[in-house]
Amino acid sequence: MPWTGPARRSDQRKAWITRFTGRVRYPSPVIVAPVVWGGDHVVMTSSPRPPHVGGRPDPIGGTTALGGEPAPARGYLLDNARAEAGERFVWLAELFDGVTRGHFDRLGVGAGSRCWEVGAGGRSIPEALAAAVGPTGHVLATDIDPSWLKAGDGYEVRRHDVAADPPPEPGTFDLVHARLVLVHVPDRARALAAMAAALRPGGWLLVEDADTALQPLACLDDSGPAQRRANRLRDAVRELLTRRGADLRYGRTLPRALREAGLVDVAAAGSFPVGGPACDRLEAATIRHVRGELLAAGLADDAEIDAHLAAIHAGELDLTLAPLISAWGRRPAEHPPALG
Numbered sequence: 359m360p361w362t363g364p365a366r367r368s369d370q371r372k373a374w375i376t377r378f379t380g381r382v383r384y385p386s387p388v389i390v391a392p393v394v395w396g397g398d399h400v401v402m403t404s405s406p407r408p409p410h411v412g413g414r415p416d417p418i419g420g421t422t423a424l425g426g427e428p429a430p431a432r433g434y435l436l437d438n439a440r441a442e443a444g445e446r447f448v449w450l451a452e453l454f455d456g457v458t459r460g461h462f463d464r465l466g467v468g469a470g471s472r473c474w475e476v477g478a479g480g481r482s483i484p485e486a487l488a489a490a491v492g493p494t495g496h497v498l499a500t501d502i503d504p505s506w507l508k509a510g511d512g513y514e515v516r517r518h519d520v521a522a523d524p525p526p527e528p529g530t531f532d533l534v535h536a537r538l539v540l541v542h543v544p545d546r547a548r549a550l551a552a553m554a555a556a557l558r559p560g561g562w563l564l565v566e567d568a569d570t571a572l573q574p575l576a577c578l579d580d581s582g583p584a585q586r587r588a589n590r591l592r593d594a595v596r597e598l599l600t601r602r603g604a605d606l607r608y609g610r611t612l613p614r615a616l617r618e619a620g621l622v623d624v625a626a627a628g629s630f631p632v633g634g635p636a637c638d639r640l641e642a643a644t645i646r647h648v649r650g651e652l653l654a655a656g657l658a659d660d661a662e663i664d665a666h667l668a669a670i671h672a673g674e675l676d677l678t679l680a681p682l683i684s685a686w687g688r689r690p691a692e693h694p695p696a697l698g
Contacts, residue, residue: 434542435602435648438479438503442647447480447506449640450538454682455482457629458537458566461684462490465562470494471532474556475513476520477539480506487533488512498526521549525556532558537566538682544603546615554619559691563621569609570596570680573630576641578678584669588641588677591666594657595648601655609683621687628681637677642670 436446467473471491475484475498484499484507491497499507500518509515518526520536521543534553540546553563576592577585596606605611609628616624631637645652645667652658669675 434502435598435604435651436542436644438501438506440647442643444480444506445643446640446647447482449636449643451480451482452636453631453640453679454537454566454629455486457682457684458483458535458564459486461564461566461686462487462533462535465533465564465686467491467533472496472530472558473498473533473535474526474531474553475499476518476534476536476553477501478504478507479538481508481511483535483537484513485511487535498531500526520552521545523552525552528555530558531556532561533564534561535564535566538568540565541567541606541608542599542602542604546605546608547618550615550619554621554689557689559689561689562686563616563619563689564684564686565612565616566682566684567609567612568680569607569628569683570599571606572610573678573680574606576677577675578632579676584665584674587662587666588669588675591645591652591658591662594652594655595644597657598648598651598655609681612683612685616685616687619687620689622690624685624687626683626685628683630681631679633676633678637679638670638673638675640679641677642667 437443467487467490469490469492472495473487473491475487478484478499478501484497487497488495488511497513498516499513500516500520501507502517502519504515504517507513507515516526520539534556536553540549543549550563550565553565557563574592574596576588580586580589600606613624613626645663649663652663653660670677
């Protein structure tokens with residue numbers, strides 16, 4: 359794999375930002391199947407399929423725990439340090455920004471609102487919030503690696519670890535939002551408590567996370583060798599995520615987690631992209647991003663990965679994603695949430 363030191367990564371980020379900033383504003387024309395919660399009732403259910411684990415080596419020089427189970431590897435698998443992260447931000451924005459902005463509108467984000475975007479990653483959501491709140495509002499975008507963000511574009515940027523650092527400006531935000539963040543955080547309860555503590559009385563917390571155990575397939579139409587290979591590789595990526603501490607069932611638990619954090623008026627919905635060019639490009643960027651980890655863990659070989667990327671490029675696959683579960687709740691005026 360070509361070397362990507364700091365100078366080259368900076369150039370790659372600039373190239374991606376120059377190409378895409380300001381253009382990704384609406385979701386691509388994918389088919390979306392709704393998943394809706396009302397109280398504790400889930401309308402759509404599915405039986406999870408366990409990943410293939412047996413007999414494979416540990417990733418990145420990891421150790422093996424007693425009983426032969428691999429010990430969790432350290433660090434975020436899909437980190438921001440690689441050029442592929444910028445590609446992933448672009449296609450995630452195209453797939454899900456319309457959904458997220460719709461929730462902002464329904465929760466009353468507007469002129470003068472104060473918003474905290476947690477684990478922002480790319481620029482699209484901080485920019486959308488900055489446009490919504492205008493000059494009388496305030497948007498804070500934080501990340502453990504904020505290098506893809508640009509301070510001065512209508513929002514403030516800070517380096518922040520939501521699971522380890524105290525909440526910034528507690529009790530002051532009208533909206534706190536995180537998308538595809540908490541599923542990767544080992545201490546999810548602490549992170550959620552910090553986000554809830556940042557809300558003003560009456561403020562809204564919106565958390566959006568995938569539930570990859572609810573729908574684990576890359577190709578719903580498992581009709582041939584290329585499709586089965588895609589599904590094997592999706593299982594392999596899910597296995598890497600599990601070894602890094604991700605909870606692949608976290609999305610479905612969000613309504614309960616928000617209630618346990620002391621929030622009220624909790625509700626949730628789901629978006630399920632079934633196919634389209636953005637799904638294909640996101641898959642290719644993700645596989646390239648984790649290629650080294652797949653090889654080191656013995657979960658795939660070069661020939662299998664190259665064949666999968668070629669099939670994506672040739673348009674031979676109808677690739678899909680796991681449902682994105684969006685859950686929201688309001689901090690009551692009378693009982694401030696307590697940090698755990």
